[in-house]
Amino acid sequence: MFWIAQVAAAAVLYVGGSGPIAEQEVQRDHGHVSTTMVQLTRNWLGKPYRAFSLDQADRERLQIDLQGFDCFLLVEQALALARSRTIAGFERQLQQLRYGGQTTDYCHRQHYFTRWAQSAIGQGAIEDLNPDLPGVTQRKRRLNFMSRHPGSYKPMQQQRQRDCIAALERNLVVEQNYIPLQALPVAMPKLRDGDIFALVTDIDGLDVTHVGLVERVGDQVNGLHAAPGHGVIRSVDLARYGRTIDNVIGMSFFRPLEATQNKISVKPASANQ
Secondary structure (H helix, E strand, O other), rough: OEEEEEEEEEEHHHHHHHEHHHHHOOOOOOHHHHHHHHHHHHOOOOOOOOHHHHHHOOOOEEEEEEOOOOOHHHHHHHHHHHOOHHHHHHHHHHHHHHHHOOOHHHHHHOOOOOHHHHHHOOOOOOOEHHHOOOOOOOEEEEEOOHHHHHHHHHHOOOOOHHHHHHHHHHOOEEEEEEHHHHHHHHHHHOOOOOOEEEEOOOOOOOOOOEEEEEEEEEEEEEEEEEOOEEEEEEEOOHHHHOOOOEEEEEEEEEEOOOOOOOOOOOOOOOOOO
């Protein structure tokens, strides 16, 4: 079953029962954006992992699936839902986050997390916590994994998409702030429920290999995320989890903002936040 809607003249595709779920969620009495994101993700625990789900259709549409996730879509859809009060507002928020304010097209989709975050910061949807966290370091990173591995992406079987991605990545270099693994224990107390985490990688051509949400339970900092082979899960002790993943050298952190909120400073989280 699919629901078809319209946003900015681009088709919106709701997968399965996602349309009624979205309608229900935007009508709830929301609290803070970060708290709402955690509540949403807790409700999604046990939902299946769906890899490359956006790449299966013949043409690019604003696809919304609230019954199965990959790690990126879980964070993106939770953020858009938590910042919206109407279904039209949710669709606009999601389209802006996913395509950076450009048209709904595969080549405009934010495929790399650092680029997605930069765009979301510009939209006032999140802020970069890393500069104010202890142990922060910075690197310049060349992003060209997709153009070097076109066989890994179904849409890039089309010459138009290969050419477009190759052009985008020809000189694509980003500055990335992150917290090295060894510094995570002193950074964790600064985090709050609903902060976004990203696993920073040393794989050539990539910036990040996995994303999710921070969940605080007292002084414990866990991760809520969609993991291959597991679906949506809770990983107890986020720092320890990060150390178990191949090629991960650290994490970066971002804080969701209210729709009308100004940027805020990083403060230690209390045990009951």
